[in-house]
Amino acid sequence: MANSLRIQNLFSVEGRVAVITGGGTGGLGAQMAEGLVANGAKVYLVGRKQSTLQEQVAKLDKISPGKAKYFAMDITIQEEIDKFVKFVEQSEDAIDLLVNNAGLAIWGPPASYLDPLDKLQAGLKASPVDHWKALIATNSWAPYIFTVSFLHLLARAAQKGDGRGSVVFITTIGTQSWNPHTNFAGYISTRTGAEHIARILAAKLLPHKIRVNILAPGIFPSNATSPNDPQGIANPSVASTLAPFKRAGTQEDLVGTIIYLASAASGYVTGARLDVDGGLVLISNGTNKFLP
Incomplete structure (x- = not known):
């Protein structure tokens, strides 16, 4: 017979400690942080801009005072990651959840398979190596090294059971799309790389009970995809023509x-x-429209 109390608390995150990268811009990271804090978790937010992180922590304090901290840093610099780990260790002996949410999107000019070859070639070539390096560093390497750097704290959490020691890679549904109308400049490729990294880590970490999964969002409102933008994919009128559920x-x-x-x-x-x-x-x- 199952323990009824355990079943009753299956979805509880009360008292758990989470780290979320890319959490200070009002996008998906901020939305997840609000949901976790509202349900009793403690959250560490990571981002580049101290001012936006402070604003987000102030919002979280209104939901549950003292449940949020922030750390301003560049997630593509190993030394700053090491400093952040030490910062967390000052207060925590374990991390229950790590959300690798931060990402960088650089899109090239439209390059459709219906274009004449010279236009298609020019569009595809308009993707300099500096863009690719930045995309790889942020979208593929950073979630890898962030996870690796927190393994000791994740393992301690995993030893407690109940789903602790969880890592989530936030990517995009675009990693499963080869729609030839989609603008291409390395973003989807580097997110796809992150998904492969997540699965490799999931396999390597099995003996330690650290779980690594992927969450691929579709169309969601954020700072980058404002629902107030008449042409934006999160605009209700646009989203209703793209998503089968007729909404973002x-x-x-x-x-x-x-x-x-x-x-x-x-x-x-x-x-x-x-x-x-x-x-x-x-x-x-199977569509002829730009997708995320």
Whole structure:
């Protein structure tokens, strides 16, 4: 007979400690942080700009005072990551959840397969190596080295059971899309690389019970995809023509998934990918529209 109390608390994140990169810009990281704090978790936010991080922590303090801290840093610099680990160690002996959310998007000019070859070639060549280096550093290397740097704290959490010691790589449904209309400049490729890294780490960390999973969002409102932009994919009129569910994702859609991955409810899940996109990835390769 199952323990009814354990079943009742399957989705509890009360008292858990989370680290979220890219959490200070009001985008997906901030939305996840709000959901975790509202449900009793403590959150460390990482980002480049101290001012935006301070603003986000102030918002979280209104939800639950003292449950959020921030650290301004560049996630592509190893020395700064090491400083952040020491900062966390001052207060925590374990990390229950690490969300590798920070990302960089650099899009090239439109380059459709219907273009004449000279235009297609010019569009595809307009992707300098500096852009690729920046994309690889932020989207592929940073989540890898962040996870590796926190392994000792994640392992201590995992030893406690109940789904602790969870790592989530935030990517994009675009990693499963080869729609020939999509603008291409390395973003999707480096997010795809992050997904492969996540699965390699999931396999390597099995003996330590550290779980590594992938959350691939579809269309969600954020600073980069404002619903008020008439041409933006998160605009209700645009999203309704793209997503099979006829809408963009909501904060509840995102928070529900991250709480699942942070809690005992997903304690037997590792190396998996969850598409939170209202079915968009299922049709994306059969459309003629730009997709995220």
